[in-house]
Amino acid sequence: MAAVATETPFHVLAVDDSLPDRKLIERLLKTSSFQVTTVDSGSKALEFLRIHHDSSTPISLQEDQLIYNQEVAVNLIITDYCMPGMTGYDLLKKIKESSSLRDIPVVIMSSENIPSRINRCLEEGADEFFLKPVRLSDMSKLKPHILKSRCKEHYNQQSDGNIDESSSNPTNSSSSSSDNSSSSRKRKAEGDAEILPKANRSRHS
């Protein structure tokens, strides 16, 4: 993988309407060296993302790095599925419909092990599905998704079309950020399996 390493911790936005669960996920993430913002609803999540991400053009672009406004740029969203009002699935859809947000990896959590629900989320572009209660060992599954999406962004930014080893998925080669077809989202979900064959895309207990 290309060196998009940065010393600033990755920033995760965690969405859950349950207060004890929010506290737990926050602790799990912090223990795993993530910077964390928690919100209690999908609409607050979108609000946060719009304020802090819509204008997230890189402020510095060098050969091996993309430097964003690191304090607030969200690198991954992890959301509960069952929430009043906007469900985690609704939030996922809205994120994937947004050209500025759709490349942020999304993880769905649920205490219910319902295969049709899991599949629906993965088809809509969720990168991972965690069965609650989420554990510390689940946290190690997050970073690969973040790194993969950053490599992809890095590759998309390279206008001279240099193919670096990070983007081994050929379906990415022609995708520009303005082209937002549902097929590219599905490819992304399938692409996960190709790039990281060991990754657990869903956890059935």
Added chain:
Amino acid sequence: MDYSNLRRQAASMKKSLFDQGYLDEQFCQVEDLQDEASPNFAEEVITLFFKDSARLISNIEQALEKYPKDFNKWDAYMQQLKGSCSSIGASRMKSECMSFREFCGQGNVEGCMKSFQKVKREHGVLRQKLEAYFQLLRQAGPAGAATRPGM
């Protein structure tokens, strides 16, 4: 003050909570998230849990009265409570929540009512027991949590 004795008592109290099925392994996961920077994390989460679950129980109580036979609604509320129980390892309470949901699925009002009483009882008992446990830990001092290898 014999702190090591208090710690032993706390450990023994915890063991019995596990043996009697009040708690399951998830509780250990929660305690394991504690460290010097967050020494009271488990107690904080559990406190939040009881606050939140009291509210959810009250919601269910109201729903049982205001929306007779609205099994979908009852089930939806209980699903929230069950999820919370699961997050902190409240095993017996979680089982009662699941029973309630089964009764909802069967459309069994009486079953739901009886089961709900059990949920409330388990909630009360667990709260008492965990309050006693954490109090003991607090008395045992800042290193009250049992030492864990290599963490």
